[in-house]
Amino acid sequence: MGKPKLLNDDGxxxxxxxxxxxxxxxxxxxxxxxxxxxxxxxxxxNRVLAGVYGPRECIPKHNSSPYAAQIKCRxxxxxxxxxxxxxxxxPSRRSxxxxxxxxxxxxxxxxxxxxxxxxxxxYIEILQSDGGTRCAAITAAAxxxxxxxxxxxxxxxxxxxxxxxxxxxxxxxxxEDNFGQSDMPxxxxxxxxxxxxxxxxxxxxxxxxxxxxxxxRNACVKISALQAEALRTAYDGAKNGEKQxxxxx
Amino acid sequence: MDIINxxxxxxxxxLLEKNxxxxxxxxxxxxxxxxxTKVFENSEGSxxxxxxxxxxxxxVKFGIAAPFADKPDEGVLSVGAELAPLGSFMFEPGxxxxxxxxxxxxxxxxxxxAEIIDTKSFFLEAGKALALYLDIYVIDNDGNLFxxxxxxxxxxxxxxxxxxxxxxxxxxxxxxxxxxxAKKAVSCTFAKIGEKFLLDxxxxxxxxxxxRLTVSTLPDCVCAMQKGEWGALKEKEIVELIELSFxxxxxxxxxx
Amino acid sequence: xxxxIVPGQMxxxxxxxxxxxxxxxxxxYSAVVAxxxxxxxxxxxxxxxxxxxxxxxVGVVTNVKFAGYEVALHTPYRAFLSSRELxxxxxxxxxxxxxxxxxxxxxxxxxxNPRCLRGGMLAEFSPVKIPRLIGKKNSMLELIRGKTGCExxxxxxxxxxxxxxxxxxxxxxIMKVEREAHISGLTNRIEEYLSKNGK
Numbered sequence: 083m084g085k086p087k088l089l090n091d092d093g094x095x096x097x098x099x100x101x102x103x104x105x106x107x108x109x110x111x112x113x114x115x116x117x118x119x120x121x122x123x124x125x126x127x128n129r130v131l132a133g134v135y136g137p138r139e140c141i142p143k144h145n146s147s148p149y150a151a152q153i154k155c156r157x158x159x160x161x162x163x164x165x166x167x168x169x170x171x172x173p174s175r176r177s178x179x180x181x182x183x184x185x186x187x188x189x190x191x192x193x194x195x196x197x198x199x200x201x202x203x204x205y206i207e208i209l210q211s212d213g214g215t216r217c218a219a220i221t222a223a224a225x226x227x228x229x230x231x232x233x234x235x236x237x238x239x240x241x242x243x244x245x246x247x248x249x250x251x252x253x254x255x256x257x258e259d260n261f262g263q264s265d266m267p268x269x270x271x272x273x274x275x276x277x278x279x280x281x282x283x284x285x286x287x288x289x290x291x292x293x294x295x296x297x298x299r300n301a302c303v304k305i306s307a308l309q310a311e312a313l314r315t316a317y318d319g320a321k322n323g324e325k326q327x328x329x330x331x
Numbered sequence: 332m333d334i335i336n337x338x339x340x341x342x343x344x345x346l347l348e349k350n351x352x353x354x355x356x357x358x359x360x361x362x363x364x365x366x367x368t369k370v371f372e373n374s375e376g377s378x379x380x381x382x383x384x385x386x387x388x389x390x391v392k393f394g395i396a397a398p399f400a401d402k403p404d405e406g407v408l409s410v411g412a413e414l415a416p417l418g419s420f421m422f423e424p425g426x427x428x429x430x431x432x433x434x435x436x437x438x439x440x441x442x443x444x445a446e447i448i449d450t451k452s453f454f455l456e457a458g459k460a461l462a463l464y465l466d467i468y469v470i471d472n473d474g475n476l477f478x479x480x481x482x483x484x485x486x487x488x489x490x491x492x493x494x495x496x497x498x499x500x501x502x503x504x505x506x507x508x509x510x511x512x513a514k515k516a517v518s519c520t521f522a523k524i525g526e527k528f529l530l531d532x533x534x535x536x537x538x539x540x541x542x543r544l545t546v547s548t549l550p551d552c553v554c555a556m557q558k559g560e561w562g563a564l565k566e567k568e569i570v571e572l573i574e575l576s577f578x579x580x581x582x583x584x585x586x587x
Numbered sequence: 588x589x590x591x592i593v594p595g596q597m598x599x600x601x602x603x604x605x606x607x608x609x610x611x612x613x614x615x616y617s618a619v620v621a622x623x624x625x626x627x628x629x630x631x632x633x634x635x636x637x638x639x640x641x642x643x644x645v646g647v648v649t650n651v652k653f654a655g656y657e658v659a660l661h662t663p664y665r666a667f668l669s670s671r672e673l674x675x676x677x678x679x680x681x682x683x684x685x686x687x688x689x690x691x692x693x694x695x696x697x698x699x700n701p702r703c704l705r706g707g708m709l710a711e712f713s714p715v716k717i718p719r720l721i722g723k724k725n726s727m728l729e730l731i732r733g734k735t736g737c738e739x740x741x742x743x744x745x746x747x748x749x750x751x752x753x754x755x756x757x758x759x760x761i762m763k764v765e766r767e768a769h770i771s772g773l774t775n776r777i778e779e780y781l782s783k784n785g786k
Contacts, residue, residue: 114471115384116419119633127372131470133417137635139663148693156416156424161466162390165373165503168464171413172426191594193609193618196637198693200663205417205424207470209388210373228594231634231715233607233618236595273595273616313620314591317632323766327386327470329370329379334649334680335659335709342708342754351755355784 085261089247095258101251102297104241109221109308111229111316113327117205119230121312122327123222126255127212129329132222134230137200146201150194155185155204157219163211180216187220187240187269187278193233202232213256214242220269220279225309229316238278239305240269243294245286250293252301266291268298272306275299340524340539347527353535354383359575361531366482366586368490376491376510378587380483383533386418386471389483391510393494393501396462398454406453406460410439412467412480419472419534431469433559437518438467438480440555441547445516448488452511459499463491463510474534477545477557478583481518486587488512516554517583518547519576523562528572530579544569546576550584592621592629607631622769632769636662636714636744638690644698645742647709648681658683658698660744661711666696675703682709682748684740704740707750710761714745716768720761727774731760734781756784 088096099105105126114120117133124130140146157180161169173181188204204227206219217240224238244254245264259265264284271278277295286294343353350358362383371377376391396407412435414422422428427435442448442465453461465487467480492506522532522540529536537543541562547555553573558564592598598608599615605628607619621629638660646666650657655670656677668685670676677683682705685698712720720741721728728739735757738750749757763780767773 114386114417115473116471117417118635120417129371131415131417133415133470135417135420137663138420158415158424160390160413160468161411161464162371162374162377162392162468168392168394168462171411197635197663203416205415207415207417207468209468210371212373228620229633231619231631233609233634234594235609235611235616235618237593271595310591310593313593317591317620317769323768323770325384326381327379329367334647337680338647338682338709345708346755353755353758355755355759 086257088258088261089249095246095251097255101249102300104253104301104304105255107305107308108331109225109312110328110331111225111312112325115325117226117230119226119228119232120325121222121225121229123218124331125214125218125221127210128208128215128218129210130215130218130222131207131209131327132219132226133205134203134223134226134232135205136202136230136232137197140199140201146199148198151192151197152201153185153189153192153194153204154201155181155188155206157181157184157206157208157216159208159211159215163208180219183279183281184216184220184223187238188223188227190276190278191235191238191271192227193235196233213254213259214267217241217267217269221305221309225312228313236271236273237306237309238269239272239302239309240267240279241298241301241305242267243298245284245290250290250297252297266294268295270299270302272302336538339535343536343539344525347524352529354533358527359530359579361579361582362533364482364586366486368486375494375506376487378483378486378490380479380486382475382479382531384471384473385475385479387476387479387483388468388470389480389487390466390468391487391491392464392466394462394464395455395459395499395501397458398460404454405450407462408443408448408450408465409462410442410465410467410484411435412438412469414469414472418469422472434476434480435467437477437545437555437557438484441481441516441518442484442488445514445547445549445554447513447516449511455496455499461494461496472534474537475520475531477520478518478531481516481547482583482587485515485517489515489587514549515584515587516547516549517580518545518555519579519583520545521572523564528568530575544572546573548576548580590623592617592623594618594620598623598629605629607634631715633713634715638662638664638687638694638696640687640690642687642743643684644687644744645682645684645704645709645740645746645748646744648677648679648683651677651679658685660696660742661746662744664694664696666698668698668701673701675701677701677703684742684748704748704750707737707748708754708758710747710749710758712745712747712761713765713768714743716765717741717743717745719768719773720747720764722774727764727777730774730777730781731757734785735760753785756781759784
């Protein structure tokens with residue numbers, strides 16, 4: 083398959099978005115019953131579920147710390163998540179790496195010292211993938227942690243920027259990710275704007291990176307408003323305290 | 332944890348003496364069941380099933396694979412089940428647990444022995460056939476995963492589109508009509524606690540049960556069974572549970 | 588519902604000391620999802636139990652040792668009841684209520700003043716919502732006890748013991764309180780529920 087033209091003549095992207103426009107993003111909190119906290123994110127065609135357990139007893143015991151809770155994270159792609167093929171189950175090198183950088187992202191904001199000798203588990207399932215799953219995963223996991231009542235210094239939201247046909251663009255779709263010139267996922271602490279996750283591939287100039295960071299930060303302000311709104315809705319009287327996943331949102 | 336299980340068992344048993352259950356259901360009553368289909372765009376078929384607080388996803392993907400040596404003119408049907416660790420405080424990440432393998436195999440048998448999918452029609456050319464992968468994904472465990480899995484699997488199959496194949500390759504995102512499914516196979520699971528039987532046991536009820544029996548049915552015959560746990564069953568009890576499974580099976584079939 | 592507060596949201600431009608918050612650069616921020624009560628204190632809507640000296644708790648004896656008992660309190664932390672000064676003895680699986688008399692730096696607890704709770708059943712309840720289950724001046728507790736005939740022992744750790752009586756009704760009522768704890772008009776709805784289902 084050849085590289086498609088990713089920008090139309092009117093400067094719009096293949097899906098009609100402007101360069102600094104997010105794909106449609108829906109967030110729901112409290113969607114699972116057994117998990118202590120949970121969230122669902124539907125972003126473009128990404129569908130991501132996050133569940134949090136803990137603080138609970140640290141296993142194995144010799145890994146526990148008398149000073150703080152251990153944070154554990156598992157990012158996993160469901161075997162049916164991609165359009166192209168049925169995947170294998172079990173961790174790939176990619177998912178092991180993503181689990182690690184996502185864990186490190188949250189180690190910055192979780193007030194782990196409040197729960198010595200315990201562990202907090204963050205489980206992320208990519209039910210459907212469409213480019214930008216790690217950003218959707220982080221955005222979902224932050225809401226799940228808040229829903230679990232785990233003390234956090236700050237909320238976290240994430241988005242990728244990249245370069246498409248020479249232009250810095252926000253929230254790359256799968257095609258833009260595959261055929262674009264660069265991809266840079268970034269996670270921000272919502273309040274103080276600290277960068278908690280940063281990866282990049284492809285080639286960008288110093289100026290382009292600065293422009294991308296700015297674009298991502300602006301988008302994350304919007305994303306964190308949606309996260310807060312999801313929590314607000316979940317605790318609203320209308321839901322009667324029921325926890326249910328609605329995949330149609 | 333064993334001690335907490337024992338406490339659960341005692342409280343469930345005490346209520347059972349009065350033919351009561353913790354959630355107020357009759358002994359042969361299902362919790363509220365919801366079935367949503369076509370929940371994923373990337374899968375050829377999909378479903379989201381809720382039985383009470385239990386939530387299970389079923390998804391179908393097609394691939395190309397070599398037929399098995401003993402059935403060279405047939406495609407492959409493969410059922411997998413994952414107890415996603417976000418689905419229960421008891422599920423752990425790592426290689427498949429015996430429970431998840433049992434769930435996959437029982438779901439698989441219910442569908443395979445019902446002979447409702449014509450895997451012969453999956454044949455493409457010598458050494459090449461379509462493979463249907465049905466994945467069961469447990470995302471919230473409040474007991475009775477067997478019935479939730481069989482419903483989710485069946486509902487996904489009933490809504491499965493056939494992939495378009497060109498030059499021995501699947502064209503992603505293009506389809507050629509529906510997967511034919513001859514009949515609906517569903518399962519009913521009972522927990523035995525003391526001398527009493529409970530249909531659709533919740534997690535608390537399952538933690539206190541002695542025996543479990545899952546009966547998969549088609550409208551006119553039984554197509555799979557699985558007994559679990561250490562307890563025993565009497566012949567008469569099995570016959571009664573099968574009768575009840577046919578009756579309740581009709582309710583389940585009407586939902587998908 | 589009053590305004591929902593999310594983690595990282597500033598709740599005071601001065602340093603204040605209260606649970607589930609933190610202070611940075613002289614300002615106080617919430618660390619949890621919460622609402623503000625009438626006194627301006629934040630009330631978490633969710634979260635784990637943190638042991639506090641003096642708390643009344645309910646637990647299960649999970650190990651009988653020479654010097655006393657290990658008690659499961661539905662927390663990741665250990666709780667020990669010394670048998671040295673006890674007249675009663677307990678068995679594995681006994682449900683007891685007790686008081687936390689000390690908490691060490693890794694939150695291991697020592698218990699005292701145990702009472703054995705016989706019959707009935709144990710329910711798990713969200714620890715942050717325990718005050719709603721007790722109600723103002725025990726009003727919710729009395730309401731449920733009155734309509735179900737069940738004694739209740741409500742541990743701050745989130746274990747609730749339901750004594751013999753209309754146990755199933757008491758259990759389903761308690762679960763309803765947990766689900767709807769943050770929605771106003773709770774007492775009325777629970778009264779209604781108990782009259783409707785309590786025949």
